[in-house]
Amino acid sequence: MSALRRVPDGDPPYLYPAYRSTVLRAPSRPLVMLPDRIADTTGPAFGDDRPDAGDADLTGQHAGEPLGQRIVVSGRLLDGDGRPIRSALVEIWQANAAGRYVHRVDQHPAPLDPNFTGAGRCLTDDDGRYRFVTIRPGAYPWQNHPNAWRPAHIHFSVFGRAFTDRLVTQMYFPGDPLFADDPIFQSVRDPAARERLVSALDWETTTPEWALGYRFDIVVGSRSATPMED
Amino acid sequence: MPEPTPSQTVGPFFEFGLLDRQQNLLAGDGVAGAVTIAGLVLDGEQQPVPDAMVEVWQADAAGQHPPGFGWGRAGTAPDGEYVLHTVKPGPTAGGAPHLSLLVFARGLLKPVLTRMYFPDESAANAADPVLASLSDDERSTLVATPSPSGLRFDIRLQGDRETVFFVV
Numbered sequence: 001m002s003a004l005r006r007v008p009d010g011d012p013p014y015l016y017p018a019y020r021s022t023v024l025r026a027p028s029r030p031l032v033m034l035p036d037r038i039a040d041t042t043g044p045a046f047g048d049d050r051p052d053a054g055d056a057d058l059t060g061q062h063a064g065e066p067l068g069q070r071i072v073v074s075g076r077l078l079d080g081d082g083r084p085i086r087s088a089l090v091e092i093w094q095a096n097a098a099g100r101y102v103h104r105v106d107q108h109p110a111p112l113d114p115n116f117t118g119a120g121r122c123l124t125d126d127d128g129r130y131r132f133v134t135i136r137p138g139a140y141p142w143q144n145h146p147n148a149w150r151p152a153h154i155h156f157s158v159f160g161r162a163f164t165d166r167l168v169t170q171m172y173f174p175g176d177p178l179f180a181d182d183p184i185f186q187s188v189r190d191p192a193a194r195e196r197l198v199s200a201l202d203w204e205t206t207t208p209e210w211a212l213g214y215r216f217d218i219v220v221g222s223r224s225a226t227p228m229e230d
Numbered sequence: 231m232p233e234p235t236p237s238q239t240v241g242p243f244f245e246f247g248l249l250d251r252q253q254n255l256l257a258g259d260g261v262a263g264a265v266t267i268a269g270l271v272l273d274g275e276q277q278p279v280p281d282a283m284v285e286v287w288q289a290d291a292a293g294q295h296p297p298g299f300g301w302g303r304a305g306t307a308p309d310g311e312y313v314l315h316t317v318k319p320g321p322t323a324g325g326a327p328h329l330s331l332l333v334f335a336r337g338l339l340k341p342v343l344t345r346m347y348f349p350d351e352s353a354a355n356a357a358d359p360v361l362a363s364l365s366d367d368e369r370s371t372l373v374a375t376p377s378p379s380g381l382r383f384d385i386r387l388q389g390d391r392e393t394v395f396f397v398v
Binding site for chain 1: 279330332396
């Protein structure tokens with residue numbers, strides 16, 4: 001019997017035509033299953049390439065403070081059994097408070113902020129915890145369909161125990177009225193799984209007179225098998 | 231038990247977040263067995279994908295996974311090409327030398343996983359259980375071809391010669 005059990009992960013399909021860019025980029029042939037004994041069970045370790053402490057404070061990377069609402073975004077990185085993943089690289093990137101990315105292709109006519117780049121990285125601690133200080137990103141328009149707007153989000157890239165546990169996702173903010181019309185958010189078809197992309201206002205990390213806290217726990221990878229009884 | 235966090239696309243604007251430092255140099259030219267691997271990422275109309283990211287995970291020349299070696303990433307250039315500088319991995323248990331590759335892009339709601347095998351390993355490739363399970367046409371999408379600069383490995387997301395992708 002396999003040592004690991006795949007669980008339905010709530011991932012979106014490759015092809016989701018409402019998100020137009022999937023139409024020419026989604027694989028059209030069935031995926032091939034690798035035998036369990038051959039699948040990658042190893043993955044990279046980043047303990048030697050430790051990000052600077054300042055890399056986790058996106059409000060402190062320039063001469064002045066960025067415009068926008070300061071927030072603390074934190075959470076735990078866990079495996080499928082609920083165990084913390086230590087020393088894992090967490091990378092984030094986001095738009096500024098006006099909904100503009102520092103990227104040559106972003107043509108949204110909203111101002112860039114000379115005090116905000118919008119990229120951060122850190123390693124998880126022994127409890128799998130990560131923590132960033134940033135500003136709340138703005139919503140922004142895109143060309144997917146007429147009057148299309150992305151709900152405010154922060155992009156996350158994380159590493160699990162195995163290379164194939166790799167996860168790139170987006171963290172949203174609770175109660176955003178743009179959820180219903182966003183095909184990227186809606187590409188996750190299971191409503192319960194969609195909710196796992198939404199952060200929660202967190203009083204524990206909300207800092208009086210300073211910043212609201214949002215909590216976003218991330219779970220990657222397979223679950224250990226429980227013995228099956230016939 | 232906690233439920234897995236779903237995947238979302240990397241989107242079009244990840245370069246400043248994920249590619250702001252050089253991470254495609256697993257081994258320099260001076261290293262024995264160094265090889266440069268380059269290829270295009272192509273969409274269903276065989277057009278280059280200029281906003282993709284390819285990540286690699288591989289064993290070292292001895293077939294081992296020593297700490298600090300084996301992972302890298304490269305973005306595609308405006309012409310759709312990615313470049314990795316690495317070494318050919320040694321044989322690993324039960325398989326021919328190969329790289330595991332994940333491709334991320336706008337329009338991919340989750341990454342695609344493939345494998346690149348080496349053209350000068352005919353015997354090992356013939357005995358590889360993953361390659362052996364595929365048709366000749368499918369197998370050919372996973373074997374790199376020699377090029378003047380090293381090896382060429384194009385990744386076709388869709389179409390007649392679509393690359394074989396594996397369940398992640």
